[in-house]
Amino acid sequence: MSLALDPAAQDLLFREARTANTFADEPVSDEQIQAIYDLVKYAPTAFNQSPLRVVLIRSEEARERLVPHMAEGNQAKTRTAPLVAILATDNEFHEELPELFPHFPQAKDVFFAERPARERSAALNGSLQAGYFLLGIRAAGLAAGPMTGFDFAGVQKEFLDDDHTPLMVVNIGKPGENAWYPRSPRLAYEQVVRTV
Amino acid sequence: MSLALDPAAQDLLFREARTANTFADEPVSDEQIQAIYDLVKYAPTAFNQSPLRVVLIRSEEARERLVPHMAEGNQAKTRTAPLVAILATDNEFHEELPELFPHFPQAKDVFFAERPARERSAALNGSLQAGYFLLGIRAAGLAAGPMTGFDFAGVQKEFLDDDHTPLMVVNIGKPGENAWYPRSPRLAYEQVVRTV
Numbered sequence: 603m604s605l606a607l608d609p610a611a612q613d614l615l616f617r618e619a620r621t622a623n624t625f626a627d628e629p630v631s632d633e634q635i636q637a638i639y640d641l642v643k644y645a646p647t648a649f650n651q652s653p654l655r656v657v658l659i660r661s662e663e664a665r666e667r668l669v670p671h672m673a674e675g676n677q678a679k680t681r682t683a684p685l686v687a688i689l690a691t692d693n694e695f696h697e698e699l700p701e702l703f704p705h706f707p708q709a710k711d712v713f714f715a716e717r718p719a720r721e722r723s724a725a726l727n728g729s730l731q732a733g734y735f736l737l738g739i740r741a742a743g744l745a746a747g748p749m750t751g752f753d754f755a756g757v758q759k760e761f762l763d764d765d766h767t768p769l770m771v772v773n774i775g776k777p778g779e780n781a782w783y784p785r786s787p788r789l790a791y792e793q794v795v796r797t798v
Numbered sequence: 799m800s801l802a803l804d805p806a807a808q809d810l811l812f813r814e815a816r817t818a819n820t821f822a823d824e825p826v827s828d829e830q831i832q833a834i835y836d837l838v839k840y841a842p843t844a845f846n847q848s849p850l851r852v853v854l855i856r857s858e859e860a861r862e863r864l865v866p867h868m869a870e871g872n873q874a875k876t877r878t879a880p881l882v883a884i885l886a887t888d889n890e891f892h893e894e895l896p897e898l899f900p901h902f903p904q905a906k907d908v909f910f911a912e913r914p915a916r917e918r919s920a921a922l923n924g925s926l927q928a929g930y931f932l933l934g935i936r937a938a939g940l941a942a943g944p945m946t947g948f949d950f951a952g953v954q955k956e957f958l959d960d961d962h963t964p965l966m967v968v969n970i971g972k973p974g975e976n977a978w979y980p981r982s983p984r985l986a987y988e989q990v991v992r993t994v
Contacts (some may be wrong), residue, residue: 647912
């Protein structure tokens with residue numbers, strides 16, 4: 603069964619792309635991040651909500667503040683990656699809904715008046731957007747190194763506020779030497795998909 | 799700034815792809831779903847975990863059981879889409895970790911011995927995988943219609959069990975007539991990304 607997506611694109615995004623643990627010494631520009639965002643911003647979310655927020659760690663001072671919050675096994679790569687980004691959700695995303703979803707501007711009040719409902723929706727849709735962003739990094743010819751091994755409360759306090767919840771920290775750059783493990787197994791189709 | 803991904807692939811996955819609300823009368827085969835899964839299974843998750851589960855609604859009887867759980871505005875399209883899939887998480891995904899992440903087989907017990915930790919991880923990583931799956935549907939030249947407007951407890955009770963949590967229901971097929979709204983606005987880069 604062949605897909606409509608060009609095989610080279612399949613390789614770039616999925617088959618040959620790997621999570622990098624080391625990075626080459628080549629900078630990642632703001633223009634590259636903007637090109638990634640301007641591509642993946644079109645991917646679908648509920649009510650076209652856009653809870654994802656990105657904090658780019660560019661200054662040495664900010665990186666020094668981030669590294670101690672990372673799990674020990676993630677500290678060296680967080681210290682040396684060309685660019686590090688915190689991906690987070692904005693739990694007050696509903697304020698933007700009348701602009702983002704003009705077909706039903708009441709969605710803000712009908713579905714998201716309560717904070718717990720917003721947090722649930724931001725967690726799901728912000729995670730979808732984080733996945734799109736990771737594939738966008740690959741679409742830019744870069745390797746991503748997403749990490750959830752860090753002190754979430756510490757990163758939130760240091761870089762965010764009560765309205766913003768961290769999802770992951772991502773190292774971004776060209777892969778370096780011995781950048782990845784051998785490919786690990788995946789579940790078979792029959793383990794994941796069933797028909798009723 | 800140009801991306802490494804071919805412009806036609808950018809259009810297919812992001813720029814021209816749209817969330818479909820109507821579908822053409824053309825079936826979606828198991829082979830297509832398998833090709834989608836066999837592509838997107840390579841996208842990254844924490845510890846290579848694979849909490850996403852997919853229930854394909856193929857029988858008329860199963861569809862009749864699903865439709866009443868959908869929000870009223872989602873019932874007609876759920877009834878008429880060529881194929882409907884429930885995307886869910888397996889909150890007992892940790893059982894597979896020794897096989898899926900052989901570099902650190904202890905992860906199962908060190909990080910995921912407690913159910914709340916598993917649910918948090920399955921929600922994040924299952925949502926990432928759901929996002930990859932939606933883009934995989936587009937990679938197959940099909941349109942996706944993801945929906946979160948349904949009775950989650952009802953769908954769980956009807957099609958899943960206590961260990962599996964619904965994430966979304968997705969209509970899948972070739973787009974039909976007047977399949978989508980005009981494109982809604984997106985947040986500007988400066989509203990989403992900041993640098994420290």
